[in-house]
Amino acid sequence: MRFGEDVAGPEDQVTVLRKKKARFRTVLVIGSEFADTEEKKMPEKKSQRWAWLRAQETGLAIPLVLLICIIGLVNPLFFDPQNIIDVLRNTSFMFIVAAAMTFVLIAAGLDLSVGSVIAFGGIVGSMVLAAGAPIFLGILAGVLTGAGIGFINGFVVVKFGIPPLIVTLGMMYAGQGAVLVVTRGTPVYPLPAAFNAIGQGNLAGIPYVVLIAAVVGIVAHIVLTRTTYGRMVFATGGNAETSRLSGINVNFVNLTVYILTGMAAAFVGMLMASRLASAQPGAGAGWELQVIAAVIIGGTSMFGGSGSILGSLLGVLFMNVVSTGMIMMRISAYWQNLVVGVIIVVAVGIDQYRRRKVA
């Protein structure tokens, strides 16, 4: 910091400040005659340079990094490569579902059936595999099952106008029931070794699952931000009536987002079956709320119209870091849900506060 520099007058003051800005990037002006400088549009460049700081995702990335540092300080084992890989793998399963859920929430929908679809899709696909079908066909069977369930969700929501909360809540129970009917409560195994390798193997130390999730995430991000479909999802969720009257096929959007979550959930069901070498009837139990919580913590609006895949990734990471971190800091597991609950409310509270400030 430097003090003392003569200026000839207000005009000159601005030129001096401009020069400073060019040199130091940011100039903090303390003074009572700010109007002068403001009129010359001094802060113009600055607002763009620091735009990332105001971005939705930064609000979560900073606490996330802080949290990781704190956990690491308390228990350096957190930074153990094996632990990092474990956290990433757990994150990956949930992230794949969260990526699809981001579409649903941005479209102002909600899908509570993903937990059940994880189980049901995994079971159906595994049964096909156990019957001796090729691996590709088994996974396809699982994913198509999820797509079918998603289609039913979306169809009922669009066609009969029943709120998604009710439709997918019903589907959540129906899915759980279907799992028990089909399996009578017992896991499906054995599964082909080549299939199990997907969930268990890794490439240069990085689990396949993490790589798959990365691909899913990148594709989801591109679809959401760069394609017409993504734009339609944002528009529909932001204002369905305006979108409809602008020629956007709102029903198509509302139908397909549920197919996306159904497919993603069932696919994760298959990955989990592969990881455990068996399809568990209880897989994905309670995931619907964890996934929704993570997406919302990641800054996606519950009212539709805004959100991002990157935010959801951070949200899922955050949830997993918290739960792993608490174990590593030797905090009783009983505290976990309590902490997550508080985090959800605080995260949404911060988000709403920021929105109000912008508006």
Add this chain to the structure above:
Amino acid sequence: MVTADKILLMQNIRKEFFSVPVLKNVTLELAKGEILGLVGENGAGKSTLMKILSGAYSCDSYHGEIIVDDVPRRFHSTSDSEASGIEMIYQEISLHLDLTVAENIFLGRLPRKRRGWVDRKELHTQAAQALELVRLDLDTHRRVRSLSTSQQQLLSIAKAMVRRPKILVLDEPTSALTESEAETLLSLLRGLRDKGIACIYISHKLDEVFKIVDRITVMRDGTIVANYRHGEIMAEKVVEDMVGRKIENMYPKCQVEKGKEVLRVRNLTVPHPLSAQKNIIEGVSFNLHRGEVLGLAGLVGSGRSELVNAIFGAIPTRGKPEIYIEGQLVRISRALDAIEAGIGLVTEDRRKSGFVGTLRVDKNISLASLKRFSKEGFIKRKQELSEVQGYVEKLRIKVQRVDDSVLTLSGGNQQKVVLAKWLMREVKVLILDEPTRGIDVGAKVEIYNLINELAQKGVGVIMISSELPELISICDRFLVLAKGRIQDEFDQAQASQERIMKAATGLTR
């Protein structure tokens, strides 16, 4: 000026938002039994001043004094303001839609029996009396949701009246009302004035303001620029004061040669939105030519909006209507069909159905043209941005960057965004439903100019407006709707407010 019977004095009010001054030393006086018209462009500071008066901005957030009845007051919240006898009636209606009429009127002050039970009988008797004050004939048991906008507006005035206010502040109270309902409201206000209640009347509808007020105060850029007493008010002078520049011709109109027929509507019937047996539009037929601006007049509830929404495929029709575009029969069962046939609709309520609040300006403008910017499912962002930029400049939409939030724009600029959306589609027929509602004078003129320009390019324009002077000056031909049918049709040469009102109230034929 006002002296002895002064009821309100707002003195040296100064307020800043983020060090930008929005009110610069404003002093406003109001006498008992006076109706003061407060006019000014959007952003002139009227709303801010009234929010200060209503306590919506706490007394710690501005400088200056508020004196009601010679007593200095400090309002920390709206209830403080209400307690000193100030009632606000806003443009946006703030009623509880799922409560009954009576409950809304007496919300927070329901008549009680012993032990705190609500005295239902008394409630409805009193409510009926309150409705009589505003000459509204309604069952007090009805849910407010089922009322029309104008009924709701009158109801909120009734609600304010039962609180026996000393000062009534009305912000665009007639924007949802028909001409005759507005007339009722104005005579109601005159009655209140005679009872000694003071009114501050904010409106963009100057003719209405001129009709009712005793005094008019013009605000511009956070200051009061002029005061006129009733006798000395001159419309052109006031408009000049508001915008700070001369508007030579408030309603610019170019004569355009009528082209070939672009739209023909035959036998359009639209079921009533609230009652399944009734039709709000009954077998209406008309046509529209290239370069023609067709004015659609009618009172609220006459089915003007329903008519155009049905043409656009936004609401269902009944029977076998036929719509021809350039002589070709088109089947329109949803908005997309209409858009593809070359029709655009600027709806009545831009917030609800004109723009998407969560999308930025650029994405709102390209919303109806996604196909054009789409290549194998991806959006050609560069092309999108450059075309959007073109329309932003052409329509002079005031944005810092094209990805500003639409919500931060003024009403006029928001409306221009909605218009840009349809211009980008290069529509053949553009339907404008109250395109200048709630926007400032400057933006209005720009929109009139734009309509002229479109007509010159051969676009057929249908315009709905409740502001008759505007409608008469802008349109070439008029259809007047009432009781679901076209009651009268005439050219600009024969047009007059009286003729339109006669037909709209069903006096013609």
